[in-house]
Amino acid sequence: DAKTTQPTSMDCAEGRAANLPCNHSTISGNEYVYWYRQIHSQGPQYIIHGLKNNETNEMASLIITEDRKSSTLILPHATLRDTAVYYCIVRDNNAGNMLTFGGGTRLMVKP
């Protein structure tokens, strides 16, 4: 079962920041937070992951709260091509290798 809770859908205006929340209140110390996205008719695509500290890469930023019970994925300047389903996943890198996807957040970027 998925260990994360995400809003079902969100809208964002093109060019604005998209902030996608995720609750993972039962996360354990060994579990990382991963974000993937899935554009229509494509396979999921890795975005970013983190353990405790905030992370940034060329695609997005990941903000993890100090208690690690929630996180936010930030797309700083959303474009129409960012319209997708975004999945927040918690995963213990040391035990098993599967990704457990929940329902994700359907982000619609509007002109």
Next chain:
Amino acid sequence: DTGVSQDPRHKITKRGQNVTFRCDPISEHNRLYWYRQTLGQGPEFLTYFQNEAQLEKSRLLSDRFSAERPKGSFSTLEIQRTEQGDSAMYLCASSQTMGLAREGFEQFFGPGTRLTVL
């Protein structure tokens, strides 16, 4: 582009027929995963391989499902005696194990094979 490829992209079959899907991972990746995705849901893990060894198969949906990776490169997923409930997107992913937990656990997904069972 040397990403993960899957063949066929679409498959329509009649109930009771057997189907086989192929996945070619990124060439240097030693791990290969199969997932299933039904409409409106996130992908659901089925099985995975490290090289030619199938390390987890308890999540395969029934004994009608089987997977192989005979030479540690490409993999096949077979569904015998297909049922209408098998209609879904079947996704393959690959990754490379690394020494440090923070590195290398990204899974690269293929475009999927969409199965329709009539």
